[in-house]
Amino acid sequence: MSKIRRIHNFQHSFTFSSQTQQFETFYARFLESDLGRIYLAVPWDGLVRSFGLGESKKGPRCIFSPKGKLALMFLKHYGCCSDRRLMEQLNGNLDWQFFCDIYLGADRLDNFKMISEIRCELAGKLDMDKVQRAFYGHWSPHMKDKDSITMDATCYESHLRYPTNVKLLWESVDWLHSLMRDTCKEMGETLPRSKYLKWKKRYVSYGKMRRKTKKKRRALTRSLLLLLDKLSGEIDRLEVRHKTTMTKGQYRRRATAKQVLAQQHAYFHKGKKPKDRIVSMDRPYIRPIIRGKETKPVEFGAKVNKFQIDGISFIEHLSFNAFHEGNRFQDTVFRAQRLTRTKTRLAGADAIYATNKNRRFATKYDIRTDFKRKGRAGKHEKQRSKLAGAITKERASRLEGSFGKDKEHYHLKRIRARTRATEILWVFFGIHTGNALEIGRRMSAMAPARSA
Known part of the structure; x- marks a missing residue:
């Protein structure tokens, strides 16, 4: 091993372009690391075929090759980091660039959201049996x-977050109210009256209580059920009156809110435990x-x-x-x-x-x-x-x-x-x-x- 020197002790200027001149040395050091061992153990060609990936012939060339896209997924779990931190590490770590089959040099990647886009692309093509x-x-x-x-x-x-019936009902009410407000603003209509602000204050007060009694929980649950039913009906009437069209995601969340209302109403008034209980508005499949x-x-x-x-x-x-x-x-x-x-x-x-x-x-x-x-x-x-x-x-x-x-x-x-x-x-x-x-x-x- 060569002697390690501190940069501030150098008496002469130097350039980091030596990375390209000594590529073989840096690459050999990369293969000796744990990340290099993962690189050698992964069947890259077989994975690319199993996912059905290839270079796009339309539009600008993608920064990451098909092999590089798969490598990003391994890097995320090896580094245990967020997409933003993964991009920061990739910009400054030569070993990580070797792993992803790219060399940035003096350039930097700023759009960390491309990692999420690549994840969505691979998720739609995953066949677990074939890849395994x-x-x-x-x-x-x-x-x-x-x-x-x-x-x-x-x-x-x-x-x-740990799901409770009150939290779930409030999330549904809050989202439907914001949807109704945006729809009325777009259509030029007056926002229908509701007790949203009153129950927002009560929900915040309830959340701050150290001891949440059954009496207060039942009162808040009953009111949120009524408010959720009212908001859902108002949005249906707005849609019929103005023939508005919403996005696919909005229709999906509305259907989830209606299912939450049906489940929680039956559970609160009849004691009927819901089948396939929804615990999150964002991820209704959980x-x-x-x-x-x-x-x-x-x-x-x-x-x-x-x-x-x-x-x-x-x-x-x-x-x-x-x-x-x-x-x-x-x-x-x-x-x-x-x-x-x-x-x-x-x-x-x-x-x-x-x-x-x-x-x-x-x-x-x-x-x-x-x-x-x-x-x-x-x-x-x-x-x-x-x-x-x-x-x-x-x-x-x-x-x-x-x-x-x-x-x-x-x-x-x-x-x-x-x-x-x-x-x-x-x-x-x-x-x-x-x-x-x-x-x-x-x-x-x-x-x-x-x-x-």
Whole structure:
């Protein structure tokens, strides 16, 4: 390693254009880093084909190549940063520019919103099965024990304020009132009378209370339901009278507000718990997921059932609706066999998967599991218990450990995407960024042995 010098100690002027003159040196240093290991582990050509990306033949040439667009998604989860910070780091970090297949030199990129545009483009083209096959095809030489899998489910939470009925009703009222005000201004009409300002003050006062009594909550809820119904009816009359047309997003939010009104009215007056309960006006696809944990009984976000092969995670099922992961045991085994082209011999899963149906399936196809034994001990009980213990240790350490690693180190703790498709893409790239780094380290550890 050459001696590191401080810039203020230099006695002569120098230029940073040496980056272009010493490209090979800088590039070799990049490949030695963790980011370089991810770069070497990602099957770029296969991913570009799986997403169906290509250079556009119309209009100006895009700054980022198809490979660079995919690289931005990996960088976001590797750096755990916002789009604005990602663009700042890309401007000043040569390693990040190598990773994205660009060289900026003295130029700078200012429009950080292009990252969001690229994310939306990729989200519309994501086919998880096809892309995961591309990953596995490139990673399989560095994976062992392909006939052994472990499986479990977790919830990757969305960045969402904790939803209550009062908050949801107020958000609906506030948005409908602003829509009515803008529509009346555009049509030159007087704004219809309502008690919006009165209940705005009361809602703010209610929010500041340390102890929110049931009496005050019910009174505020009843009033917001009446106000929401009135505002919805006024907007419908304005639309009929002036034959106004709204944007697609406004119609979608209006439909969401009407659904919120129907659900909350039935729950408040009849005690009927709503099916497919809406918890956010911005993201109506999110549902409450009951997890049963002591510190967090309910979570809001995407529930993912995933399986691991030799410590590498793959998504089996992703849904924003609650589902019973125990019913996914057979599908997970079949998905793993289609991916690896290998018959599954060992399967590790926690107690919720140990249903009679899954036990019969495992017995029929000669799959060893770590399920708790039922009935009398067999002839080889000692060997069976040792095998079950080894499977349980693998699942509890590597698979369940990967949940925390994804959330803490790969930007999956609170997902800030704003649409269903981009949230799925966010989870997908977060999981596979961790996989790529693990495979890259394995490839790096094998390199000296090959050269020797």
